Every structure is written in C-alpha cells, then in structure tokens.
C-alpha cells in the first residue's frame with residue numbers, strides 16, 4: 001500500500017482580477033470554471049446532456065462480445081442503476097434470441113428508456129415495435145461508400161423509406177430517432193435535406209454518426225451547428241474512436257448544441273469502439289461537476305466497467321480515465337509535494353467523486369523528501385526535515401540500483417530512525433546497512449519490481 005491523502009475536492013483555479021494585483025494588494029478572486037460551457041456557445045448542452053448507453057448494441061459488435069440473456073439483464077440493470085438515460089439494444093432482426101432478449105429487458109421496468117437499433121426497413125421496424133421498446137433508433141448510410149457498397153440505394157429511396165418507417169413507428173406512440181450512417185463522409189446538401197424531411201414529419205431526435213472515426217472536433221462543431229439551424233428536434237451524436245477523437249468529439253458536439261451522446265462501457269464496439277462512458281464522465285465532470293453528480297452514480301463506475309470487462313474478457317486499460325490503476329497515482333517528488341499540499345495542483349478530477357483514493361508512490365528514485373516525510377509521519381516516527389532529507393538520499397541510492405517496494409523504503413526509514421534515536425547501537429554509515437548490501441547483490445540477479453501503487 002502506498003501513502004494516500006484524502007484532501008478535499010479538486011477545484012478549478014480561480015480567476016483573478018488584474019488591477020488589484022498591480023497595487024500588491026490581495027487579488028479579488030472570482031470563481032469561474034474555465035473547463036465549463038463557453039459563454040459564446042449559447043446553444044451548448046454541456047450542462048444538460050443525456051446518455052444513450054449502447055453497450056448492449058454497439059458494444060455487442062465488439063470482437064470479443066457475447067452476452068447471454070442473463071448477462072444482458074445484469075448489464076442493463078447496472079447501467080440503469082448508474083443513471084443512464086437510455087439503453088440501446090441490438091436489433092431484434094439480428095436473431096431470434098436478440099428479439100427475445102429485447103422483450104425481456106423491456107419487461108424489467110427500468111428507469112432508463114429502452115431503445116432498439118434497426119435498419120431503415122419496414123420488416124425491422126415491425127419487429128422492433130412488437131418488442132415493447134420505448135423507442136426505435138433507425139439508421140441508414142448516406143455516404144457514397146455506403147450507398148454504393150452497403151445498401152445500394154439513392155437519396156430519394158432513403159428519404160421515402162425513412163418517412164415510411166418513421167410514420168409507422170410514430171403510429172405506435174413510441175420515440176423515433178433517424179440517423180445517417182457515415183455522416184461525415186456524406187454530402188452536406190444530401191444530409192441537410194434528409195434531416196429537414198424527417199424533422200418535418202416529427203422525429204424525437206436526429207443522429208449524426210462518425211461511423212469510421214474520421215471526424216475532428218472542428219468538423220463536429222461545424223456540422224452540429226449547421227444541423228441545429230435546420231432542425232427543431234434534439235440532436236444525438238455517435239463517435240467512433242479510430243483516430244482517438246471520440247471523447248473530444250462528443251464534448252464538442254455538446255458545446256455546439258447536440259443533446260445526446262452514444263457511449264458504451266469502456267468504449268467497446270466495432271473495431272476499437274466508440275466514446276467510452278467513463279472517459280466521457282471524466283470530461284463532463286470537469287465541465288459541470290454538479291450536473292454530472294446530480295445524474296450519475298459515479299461511484300458505481302468501476303464496478304460497471306469490471307462487470308463488462310469480465311464479460312468480454314478484457315482488462316481495464318492502465319491508462320483508462322478514472323479507473324485505470326494509476327489514474328490517481330502521483331510519483332515524481334515535485335508532484336507528490338504539491339499534491340500533499342493541495343491535490344488540485346495536479347488533479348483535475350477528485351478521486352472521491354468516484355469512490356476512489358489517490359496514492360503517492362514514494363518507493364522510487366524520483367521521490368522527494370516531502371513524500372518521504374509524509375511516509376515517516378504515517379509510520380508514526382519522528383524525524384526532523386533534515387533527517388528526512390538524509391533518509392531520502394539513502395532511498396534514492398538504493399533506487400538507483402533497482403526498483404523499490406514499500407517494504408524497502410519502510411525498512412530504510414526504520415533503520416535510519418533507529419540509528420538517529422539510538423546512535424550508539426546503530427552506526428549511521430549506509431555502506432554498512434545490511435539491507436542495502438543484500439539488495440545490491442540481489443539486484444544483479446533479480447529484476448523484480450516491488451513498487452506498488
């Protein structure tokens with residue numbers, strides 16, 4: 001176990017008012033969140049977004065995914081408990097079991113609305129409405145690639161079948177969303193025409209999908225802004241992560257006025273997946289902590305990710321936002337000192353918001369005397385600052401030879417403490433410290449890394 005601190009929430013830095021600073025007086029402090037909605041984004045939904053959770057649809061398209069009915073139900077309940085607004089399920093047209101699972105999840109009586117995701121086709125629409133879902137997400141490719149190589153239909157056909165499917169679903173009194181697949185490689189005029197058409201007949205939402213993960217935030221901002229001026233319904237966005245922009249694109253879409261973002265747990269989906277739920281939560285809590293905490297049970301995130309990771313047999317990545325094993329671990333001495341003084345110095349997220357703890361990793365040669373002093377205090381030992389500096393030098397000396405673990409550091413500290421409190425019994429010369437001698441010998445033969453987070 002490493003030393004840990006439990007100091008208060010990470011807060012955004014305060015803006016200061018310049019003129020007072022000039023006179024050398026204390027600056028007037030105005031609390032603003034520079035990571036929050038920008039005042040010029042008057043259409044922004046950064047403080048009013050909703051989640052369409054698609055682990056049980058897009059996530060089922062992840063290479064490793066197979067969810068039996070029981071697992072789907074367990075995941076659906078966990079998502080609902082977390083607080084997602086919608087749960088999107090695989091099309092009932094995919095297989096007989098998919099259809100039955102859809103029905104079973106609809107009967108759970110969850111708070112989240114249940115959606116299923118279908119092609120723009122009457123056969124699929126009929127199956128979908130019969131499952132008892134709260135809404136249907138309809139999609140059809142509009143890019144040249146998909147029109148040529150996927151369904152082979154032109155824009156007139158797409159518009160005609162979209163109207164037919166939408167009116168059918170609406171006639172059943174449930175929600176309907178129309179989305180263009182591969183939106184960012186579609187002709188803008190085609191896109192705006194089809195969205196205008198479906199908006200006029202009254203869809204709940206239109207969707208923009210970055211199906212191949214090609215879009216960058218600037219393109220997202222422009223497309224969402226343009227669409228926002230064309231339709232009156234809500235806008236939903238779906239971002240693949242092929243070029244690493246899925247979270248940034250989702251955030252930018254909200255800034256531009258989209259309201260709903262498609263996510264999946266750990267981002268699982270086709271290829272390397274979509275905007276991850278946890279990563280988006282990290283981004284959004286930095287922007288509007290109160291809103292995020294009021295809606296989502298963030299302390300359930302790790303449990304939820306573990307559930308899905310185990311179900312699809314992957315590990316949670318070490319660098320995952322929030323739940324990566326080192327997401328709140330601070331190592332270098334300069335960082336550790338400042339974190340001990342005020343965690344906000346090096347943290348934009350507060351681990352306690354997620355039911356997690358921060359760690360100071362001091363068992364290494366990058367440590368500093370402030371971190372070691374904190375460990376000395378935790379061990380209930382009494383050393384002066386100068387003594388802490390001296391013992392830190394000994395720790396670094398061993399850390400130059402091999403990686404350290406906490407027991408190494410603790411025993412160096414304890415030996416040193418004894419040597420300074422009862423010097424006659426314990427000579428201070430570190431060359432004679434048996435622990436170091438022994439470890440130097442071991443280091444030549446054994447590369448074990450005992451440092452722990």
Ligand SMILES: CC(=O)SCCNC(=O)CCNC(=O)[C@H](O)C(C)(C)COP(=O)(O)OP(=O)(O)OC[C@H]1O[C@@H](n2cnc3c(N)ncnc32)[C@H](O)[C@@H]1OP(=O)(O)O
Pocket residue numbers: 061091093094095118119120121139140141150151152181211270
């Ligand atoms: C980008 C996305 O992730 S979209 C969602 C993807 N989800 C899925 O594919 C769900 C799982 N899919 C399946 O189980 C199957 O693909 C099914 C049941 C949907 C279709 O299976 P099949 O009839 O055997 O067709 P297949 O999968 O080979 O080809 C897709 C068919 O859908 C048609 N199609 C593709 N997209 C659309 C669309 N958005 N709207 C209408 N038709 C479409 C294609 O033209 C093709 O039909 P064709 O065989 O008559 O040419």
Ligand SMILES: O=C(O)CCC(=O)C(=O)O
Pocket residue numbers: 058117137138139179180181182207208209210211212238240
């Ligand atoms: O329905 C949508 O909006 C998205 C479909 C999809 O998964 C994609 O285009 O990548």
Ligand SMILES: [Zn+2]
Pocket residue numbers: 058211238240269270274
């Ligand atoms: Zn997708």
